Amino acid sequence: MELKRSLVTALLLLASFAAEASCMVLTLQQQGTRLLLQSDADSNKTSPERSAKDISKDFRQIYTALEETQEWDGKFDARLQRLSQELYGPLLPAMRKASCIVFSIEPRFMHFALDLLPIDGSPLFVQKAVAFSLGKPRADTSSLTPKSRGLIVRDLDTDPEDGANEVRKLYPNSILHNAKNVGAKLFVEANYDFLLISAHGFVTPALGSDLADPDDSIRLGKGEINADALAKAKFKLLYLDSCQLGMSKPFIDAASRSGARHYLAPIISNESGHSSTLTIRYFFGDLNKGKTPMEALFHARKRLYQDFQSKASRTDQIFYAYPFRLYIL
Incomplete structure (x- = not known):
């Protein structure tokens, strides 16, 4: 019985590793006055025409609205949709196919609600498993079991x-x-x-x-x-x-x-x-x-x-x- 439990635990850990290792990683960085969002899997990337400063301002307004539970309206939806189009653009086909997505960001972008942006009419966070990383994300096999303390x-x-x-x-x-x-x-x-x-x-x-x-x-x-x-x-x-x-x-x-x-x-x-x-x-x-x-x-x-x-x-x-x-x- 103990051997069986050990085998099950090992399989769960392997599944955990495979799940995180296969995630699409999108790296957000600033180059000059503009942002660059690039996939680690291919050469696809986006660089919005608007400045990083303007886009950051939009995300600050979104963050403030969330923090203050301001009522959503058409302008709020329009801002989210615009940011989605600007940042995701040619990345969308790959994002739709991905089983999970990890955003690798710099600390200055922590207020960017990237997983709240809509894809095909729904927020990303209800369509995909999403995580963030302040640097290059590391896949690992750590997981909890009923015996965890x-x-x-x-x-x-x-x-x-x-x-x-x-x-x-x-x-x-x-x-x-x-x-x-x-x-x-x-x-x-x-x-x-x-x-x-x-x-x-x-x-x-x-x-x-x-x-x-x-x-x-x-x-x-x-x-x-x-x-x-x-x-x-x-x-x-x-x-x-x-x-x-x-x-x-x-x-x-x-x-x-x-x-x-x-x-x-x-x-x-x-x-x-x-x-x-x-x-x-x-x-x-x-x-x-x-x-x-x-x-x-x-x-x-x-x-x-x-x-x-x-x-x-x-x-x-x-x-x-x-x-x-x-x-x-």
């Missing part, structure tokens, strides 16, 4: 429906802490397969700058922690259910130094409970069944998008389904 920290304010405990039940070797009882000491030399924190996040998004704010933080009961708190920790995957932590380069860098291959967090201020609880439930539920992080997040966001198709306004539908971003480190 997690360090889980829950703030009752941000996780009122106890999604954290659902994850603990999926991974019974994990340890669950109440956020009000812990501080930075909890992470000193911590060594777990994954870290899940649901707590308030405080980030100053760079929005077009390569400069990162070292004061980005997560609030715990015994004080706020910044990225340095993870300096000596070791994790394979980090899932931070904390506002805007998907825009924090210091925390992403700290995750990479911890040995993690995957980092997930919302790029905007996400909901406490409700959609965030569902995202936790769907994501970790799929991981527990052998899905890769890319597949699990894709299925979670697509399911949320479909769940709220007829139950919420389009503005709320995106607010519920879109916020979380996956970085491959």
Whole structure:
């Protein structure tokens, strides 16, 4: 029986490697005053006529609209469609065929909601498994199994429906802490397969700058922690259910130094409970069944998008389904 389980685990890891290794990688960079988006698989590329500055301004306006949950209107849709045509253009045939897509970007482009742009009338994030990378993405075989150990920290304010405990039940070797009882000491030399924190996040998004704010933080009961708190920790995957932590380069860098291959967090201020609880439930539920992080997040966001198709306004539908971003480190 043990041999059979080992074989199944090996096959799941191989599938994970194959899935991520076969993704279409699109590299976004600036050359002079213009942007260049290029596929790693062939010579296809796009270089919009408009300046990088103008396109970045459009994405800042989109980011602000998402962060402030501004009502979507025709002008908002037109801006998304225009950016899709400008950036994707001749890349579209290959993108339609790709099983998954990884955007390799510079930190100054972290506010670019590239997976929100529409293709054939629907946002990219509900059509393809998508991830981001701050540099050349590395395919790997890391994946969670039911035996994986997690360090889980829950703030009752941000996780009122106890999604954290659902994850603990999926991974019974994990340890669950109440956020009000812990501080930075909890992470000193911590060594777990994954870290899940649901707590308030405080980030100053760079929005077009390569400069990162070292004061980005997560609030715990015994004080706020910044990225340095993870300096000596070791994790394979980090899932931070904390506002805007998907825009924090210091925390992403700290995750990479911890040995993690995957980092997930919302790029905007996400909901406490409700959609965030569902995202936790769907994501970790799929991981527990052998899905890769890319597949699990894709299925979670697509399911949320479909769940709220007829139950919420389009503005709320995106607010519920879109916020979380996956970085491959």
